[in-house]
Amino acid sequence: MGQTALPIVPQISDDLLEKYALQIMKKQEEDTPLQRVLHEIEKIAEDESVPIIGALEGKILASIISMRQPAAQNVLDIGTAIGYSAIWLARVTGRAGHVTSIEIDPLRAERAREFVRRAGVEDQVEIITGDVFEVLPQQNKKYDVIFQDVMKHVYFAKDPHLALKLLDISVNHLANGGILLTDNAFCQGKVLEDSEYNQVKGIQAYNEAVSTHPQLDSLLFPFRDGLWYSRHRE
Secondary structure (H helix, E strand, O other): OOOOOOOOOOOOOOOHHHHHHHHHHHOOOOOOHHHHHHHHHHHHHHHHOOOOOOHHHHHHHHHHHHOOOOOOOEEEEEOOOOOHHHHHHHHHHOOOOEEEEEEOOHHHHHHHHHHHHHHOOOOOEEEEEOOHHHHHHHOOOOEEEEEEOOOOOHHHHHOOHHHHHHHHHHHHOEEEEEEEEEEOOOHHHHHHOOOOOHHHHHHHHHHHHHHOOOOEEEEEEOOOOOEEEEEEOO
16 A cells, blocks of 8 residues: 555645735746746646645745855755755855755756756756665765655655654754755645555654654644754754
8 A cells, every 4th residue: 555646735725825925925026047947847847747845835945044044055955856946945045055956766857957057056056866865875964954855755655664764864964053844744634644655654753753853843834735844953
């Protein structure tokens, strides 16, 4: 059981207030090459059912990260897809920052590199093709911010314990005072009940582990599909 892919979370919520917030946010947008690439990815993701966080969550992530002091320099993006979150992360960290993004699908990784290039942030973003469980342990550095956006991937249907393993290696690569952000904590409401899906079981276990983790101060934002904010205790 649990081998079927879970539904993709829509970029735009059906919640009328979230739609209103998105409309207000878009009034602040400037017409730049980077912004045009983000809009293009949003359209492609909708047409091709590619999972991306969407504009409102992208802005929320950027706002959270921009408040970190000292400013984030090394950022890890787990789950590149076609580059949407990596571009948002590069945007907020600026020219002084560096984003490492890991994607298991080579075709998506290649598309992401092209979008990153067209957005003008190719000097800031490194996209690594591979399995996060093989790639991340080889990264000999600590990250100021880690954005984890892969737990609903069908890959996690193999074993619900993979979610806890990913939490462990993420915390091990998080700098003191660093921020771990984890998407899809609600799994579209499926975490509220027993489930046949290993991905859901893994997310339920992950949520319990994050909430009581001795190295993390955490808050679960009830926004979109649930977003964990966890700060590594110094």
